[in-house]
Amino acid sequence: MIITSEQVSVGHPDKICDQISDAIVTECLKYDKSSRVAVETLIKDNHVVVAGEISTKHYFNLENIVRQVVEPLGLKNVRVTNLLGLQSSDIAQGVDNGGAGDQGMMFGYATDETPEYLPLPYVLATRVLEKLMSLGHPLLGKDAKAQVSYDYEKRRIDTFLVSIQHTETADLDKVKRIVMEAMMSVAHRYRQNLDFKVLVNPTGRFVLGGSFADAGVTGRKIVADTYGGFAHHGGGAFSGKDPSKVDRSAAYMARKIAKDIVREGYAKRCEVQLAYAIGVAEPVSVYVETFGTSRYTTQQLEGMIRERYDLTPGGIIKKLHLLDVDYTETTCFGHFTKDYLPWEK
Secondary structure, three states, X not given: OEEEEEEEOOOOHHHHHHHHHHHHHHHHHHHOOOOEEEEEEEEEOOEEEEEEEEEOOOOOOXXXXXXXXXXXXXXXXXXXXXXXXXXXXXXXXXXXXXXXXXXXXXXXXXXOOOOOOOXXXXXXXXXXXXXXXXXXOOOEEEEEEEEEEEEOOOXXXXXXXXXXXXXOOOOHHHHHHHHHHHHHHHHHHOOOOOOOEEEEOOOOOOOOOHHHOOOEEOOOOHHHHOOOOOOOOOOOOOOOEOOOOHHHHHHHHHHHHHHHHHHOOOOOEEEEEEEEOEOOOOXXXXXXXXXXXXXXXXXXXXXXXXXXXXXXXXHHHHHOOOOOOOHHHOOOOOOOOOOOOHHHO
């Protein structure tokens, strides 16, 4: 049984958009904790369009925020179109009374197969890109994807794939050596085999990248943001949303619950679903799946969750300190891979 997971880097066009959207959320909440933010970003070439709804007492310069995100990624002379408006008063009425900012279902997942309580191929794909970006190598660009195919029956990496942007004149053999060293380092760190199939830039060249190679949109990498395809996903993106939106806050809480269940020995693998109705505080349903790895029944675990955790939006925000999070730290390389974030503790 071979299962594959993917991750993308900071210079991927969709991730550029996620970073802009989260920078706006962080800026608003830093100066006004009551801010309501739902922002989408589109990028193509050096043109950025920011649209959505914001209600905040804080005045901010949108162009400055955009430039602070994109200039370190090598984008200059950016044009910004501002299509931001005010949040609907109908939505605000329900949210201000403690209700959920939207309807929908959110999933959290955890497994004991890695120290991060995340699927191994997903972790490997994430860590190799982190390593490559940390090198700051002059031959490598910011746009990259990694993909790991893992054989769970043989417990070994089958295929390790990285596509990474490089300079026009780069020696492609040298690029491959740099990437392979990163692959080997990450595989060794997680005590995995080193004789996997290697694919580096299988098209041969990857010079044109980022928004000049493809358009980017906020919220298009939701699987890379979460569990690499190993768990269900409610469909709602995280980036660009303040924590009154349960797409974000309840997904963080569902992850914390699933991780607590595995970490405390109730199961070896766990998926938690929470579902909400707009304007209603308590979830309309709580469901737990442990895939046959727990001695406790689903009903017992659901009862424990309802008893132990405040699952109202206000309770989640308070428990996880979501009004004080720097959301720019969540945007890239997964929302559940960093142990310093409140829902990972």
